[in-house]
Amino acid sequence: MYIFSNHHRNTIRIEREYKGVIVYEDGSVFEGHFSNGLENGTGRRVFRNLEVFEGEYDDGVRNGEGKYYYSNGNIYQGGWKENKKDGDGKLEVPGKGVWEGTWVNDKQDGVFTLTKDGVVITKAQWNDGVLIGTLDE
Secondary structure (H helix, E strand, O other): EEEEEEEOOOEEEEEEEEEEEOOOOOOOEEEEEEEOEEEEEEEEEEOOOOEEEEEEEOOOOOOOOEEEEOOOOEEEEEEOOEEEEEEEEEEEEEEEEEEEEEEEEEOEEEEEEEOOOOOEEEEEEEEEOEEEEEEEO
């Protein structure tokens, strides 16, 4: 599909939107929506190390909501901003539980709750990715 837009006075730019698959030079594979040759909208990228991101892209970067499967088995689901975890999210750590809270610039920040099998294990205060301590109820 082509989108015609008038971004500058007396200039018309033609943008192309499509869905497809691309294999990058680094060996990663993206399947999803593109606009002007960049990932835009929803998509799935499998990286060379077999980590996977499924979610929203904006001009080639992870922005919005998404789910990231790490090679160590961890799974993060939540907000993304400029390829970094940002906003509310959950980090599932196999065998240990699920940390839920807010990330800022790829780091845990604020109060997080650790649950395992639906039971609250602990609540903890994080600051800029550093665990400050647990919180008594």
